[in-house]
Amino acid sequence: MTGSRRQEPQAGRVKFLGNIWQSIGLRVFRDADPALTAQAGNAAEAGPRRNEYAIDTDAYAQNVFYDVGESFGVFEPSGRWHPTRQAFIDALASYHPLAAEVGLMAEQPPLRDAASHDFRPSAGSAAGGRGAKVFVPWSLFETVAEWNFYPLPGDPARILDEHWCMGPYYTGRDDYYKFPTYPLKGVNITLEDYQPGPLENWTRGALHFNGSNQYAVLANEDICRAVNLDARGRNETLKLTVSGADLKNPQIYYSNFLIEAYFKTAPGQKDATLIQKMADAGYILRVNEAGGVTLLAQAVGARVSLASQSAVNDGQWHHVIGEANRRAATFTIYVDGKPDSSGPGLKSDISLANDADLYVGGTSQGHNLNGAIDFLRIARGTLADSKTTIDELYAWEFHGPFLCDFTGRERPASGGEAGAIDELAP
Numbered sequence: 169m170t171g172s173r174r175q176e177p178q179a180g181r182v183k184f185l186g187n188i189w190q191s192i193g194l195r196v197f198r199d200a201d202p203a204l205t206a207q208a209g210n211a212a213e214a215g216p217r218r219n220e221y222a223i224d225t226d227a228y229a230q231n232v233f234y235d236v237g238e239s240f241g242v243f244e245p246s247g248r249w250h251p252t253r254q255a256f257i258d259a260l261a262s263y264h265p266l267a268a269e270v271g272l273m274a275e276q277p278p279l280r281d282a283a284s285h286d287f288r289p290s291a292g293s294a295a296g297g298r299g300a301k302v303f304v305p306w307s308l309f310e311t312v313a314e315w316n317f318y319p320l321p322g323d324p325a326r327i328l329d330e331h332w333c334m335g336p337y338y339t340g341r342d343d344y345y346k347f348p349t350y351p352l353k354g355v356n357i358t359l360e361d362y363q364p365g366p367l368e369n370w371t372r373g374a375l376h377f378n379g380s381n382q383y384a385v386l387a388n389e390d391i392c393r394a395v396n397l398d399a400r401g402r403n404e405t406l407k408l409t410v411s412g413a414d415l416k417n418p419q420i421y422y423s424n425f426l427i428e429a430y431f432k433t434a435p436g437q438k439d440a441t442l443i444q445k446m447a448d449a450g451y452i453l454r455v456n457e458a459g460g461v462t463l464l465a466q467a468v469g470a471r472v473s474l475a476s477q478s479a480v481n482d483g484q485w486h487h488v489i490g491e492a493n494r495r496a497a498t499f500t501i502y503v504d505g506k507p508d509s510s511g512p513g514l515k516s517d518i519s520l521a522n523d524a525d526l527y528v529g530g531t532s533q534g535h536n537l538n539g540a541i542d543f544l545r546i547a548r549g550t551l552a553d554s555k556t557t558i559d560e561l562y563a564w565e566f567h568g569p570f571l572c573d574f575t576g577r578e579r580p581a582s583g584g585e586a587g588a589i590d591e592l593a594p
Contacts, residue, residue: 169193186299195241196233223263233271266371289591297583306564309553315328316330374542394409421519424550444531445527449520467514
């Protein structure tokens with residue numbers, strides 16, 4: 169018996185957090201094709217790399233293991249076997265992944281009576297306090313960038329983009345990992361700038377900006393770089409180049425768009441950029457001079473903005489959505505799960521495309537945020553385009569089933585117990 173199995177690990181971005189692995193006969197983790205023997209795997213590891221996996225984007229933490237098999241795990245392109253938990257941890261740490269704590273080995277069964285399908289934690293279970301809280305955003309129409317601000321220990325200035333948007337050019341699933349993502353580059357950002365955030369407990373998932381010389385940037389050339397691919401038809405393969413408005417990226421042309429942010433500012437913060445891509449045309453979501461948020465978009469000869477009625481500069485965490493319905497030419501701002509303000513917007517016959525870089529948390533010209541961002545994303549559609557509402561999105565993200573155990577019991581903010589059921593025996 170194998171505890172996990174990945175078929176195509178090249179893309180990375182796998183998270184094994186807060187699980188109980190009990191009575192696993194063969195190996196806990198099969199996250200790459202294992203070599204036929206341990207010796208063959210060691211030989212392949214010592215030779216040239218036959219492939220590259222994005223292991224630095226993986227996370228293994230807060231798990232509990234008991235009675236596991238002959239090989240603890242495999243995760244590298246070489247198929248090298250790691251016979252023990254410590255060998256797995258040591259090898260994983262060399263890749264500097266999102267999380268490499270992996271978990272602990274229990275001295276007694278962590279489950280109450282697994283043979284009888286009683287999967288509640290046992291009395292004194294090692295699962296106690298090892299539950300993982302992981303943020304799961306509500307799916308939106310054409311999400312083109314999604315940043316969770318998880319620190320990469322080996323490269324803290326790189327802020328992963330974890331968006332998924334299946335464009336028409338996604339023709340073969342073996343190639344999906346080759347398509348572009350849009351990681352931010354932190355300026356003057358170090359590991360110490362990442363702080364614990366309210367959305368996760370397995371990592372320091374909020375990036376704090378100092379209000380002075382820190383921000384993150386995504387170069388326009390990286391946003392707009394064309395995609396060259398082999399498009400697979402029914403009977404032939406065609407060379408295809410995708411560029412301009414056909415690319416699913418943070419460059420907004422004529423479409424609707426939505427910006428969602430979960431952040432906090434220092435008390436009294438004013439005039440700070442949350443996100444912007446702006447030259448003669450473009451868009452901005454920022455903290456304004458009144459301490460609220462402003463959504464602004466402009467093109468040649470047209471400029472429209474909408475300010476919130478609510479202040480968000482009180483030092484508390486706030487959820488904000490700025491939405492542009494280009495077809496209806498309206499803007500709407502939602503604050504903490506409620507409609508806050510609405511007004512005229514820009515029509516869809518005006519392109520917002522520009523050659524400017526995209527900035528987060530400030531810019532090279534100032535307007536720096538003194539505060540933290542835990543989550544930020546851009547979608548090329550409205551809530552209505554996503555067939556959802558602000559009530560549904562907010563209920564899911566802050567009270568959704570991923571925050572409960574398998575019985576529907578809400579887990580504590582700390583994450584509770586590892587495993588499926590959050591109920592310790594007396």
